[in-house]
Amino acid sequence: MWQNHTKNLAFYNTRRENDIINRKYREGMQSVEPMKNLLSVNGDLSYTAVDWTPLSRIPTLINTMVGMLMNIPIKIQCNPIEPEAQSKFDDYAKQLYTYMYLKEHGHDKEVGGATGIPLIPHNAFVPETMDEAKLHLANYRLAESIAIEQLILWVNKNNDLENSKRLVIEDLVTIKRAALYNYEDKNKNIKCEYIDAIDVITPYSKYEDFR
Numbered sequence: 001m002w003q004n005h006t007k008n009l010a011f012y013n014t015r016r017e018n019d020i021i022n023r024k025y026r027e028g029m030q031s032v033e034p035m036k037n038l039l040s041v042n043g044d045l046s047y048t049a050v051d052w053t054p055l056s057r058i059p060t061l062i063n064t065m066v067g068m069l070m071n072i073p074i075k076i077q078c079n080p081i082e083p084e085a086q087s088k089f090d091d092y093a094k095q096l097y098t099y100m101y102l103k104e105h106g107h108d109k110e111v112g113g114a115t116g117i118p119l120i121p122h123n124a125f126v127p128e129t130m131d132e133a134k135l136h137l138a139n140y141r142l143a144e145s146i147a148i149e150q151l152i153l154w155v156n157k158n159n160d161l162e163n164s165k166r167l168v169i170e171d172l173v174t175i176k177r178a179a180l181y182n183y184e185d186k187n188k189n190i191k192c193e194y195i196d197a198i199d200v201i202t203p204y205s206k207y208e209d210f211r
Contacts, residue, residue: 002201019175019198026174028056062173069169078148085142093137099126100133155190164194171197176208 024030032052039050080086099120120126127133141149156162164180171178179195202210 016198019177022175025056025058026062026170028054028059030054030056062170065173066166066169069173070166076149076152078145078152080142080145085144088142089137089140092140096125096127096133096137099124155192158189159192161192164192167194 021030032054036052102119103126125136127136168178168180175197177197177200179197179200181193181195183191183193185191205211
């Protein structure tokens with residue numbers, strides 16, 4: 001299968017050839033033979049004084065597109081969906097609304113003044129309005145979520161994914177496919193490596209994301 005793929009044999013031929021042609025256009029190194037055929041007279045170019053050096057705006061356009069996509073910030077956000085995490089979130093929301101109720105009706109000062117023990121912790125965040133409370137809860141992150149997000153950021157940095165990101169974007173713009181290979185090394189470290197999409201053999205899929 002690999003031999004057929006690399007030698008452009010069988011059904012691998014068309015897609016691989018198209019990918020290579022697209023990359024030539026991306027680099028401004030496309031063939032000018034089709035233009036020669038248009039300008040020739042019965043195949044004779046001896047009377048045609050033309051500079052056949054390829055001139056293309058495609059590399060400039062692609063560089064602009066890649067630069068714009070590279071500058072789009074990507075924020076990793078992990079949202080736990082297991083019941084235990086949802087229960088923690090619900091408990092925090094109830095606590096927040098309880099503090100709002102105690103503060104609004106003065107119970108915190110009343111009980112705290114009588115017992116010396118405040119009902120609302122000194123450093124606790126207490127929203128002033130329901131809208132502020134909803135906004136706060138919408139951006140509230142569980143400690144487990146933050147920990148996993150930080151872990152993913154560390155893995156990305158450890159694998160220099162910023163450079164891989166550019167290569168992936170260039171492939172998506174040029175040949176509409178890109179590939180990353182995720183694996184564990186001998187020390188159980190998570191590794192993520194850029195793979196040339198032209199060299200990736202996949203089974204047929206009707207989905208663009210190969211699900």
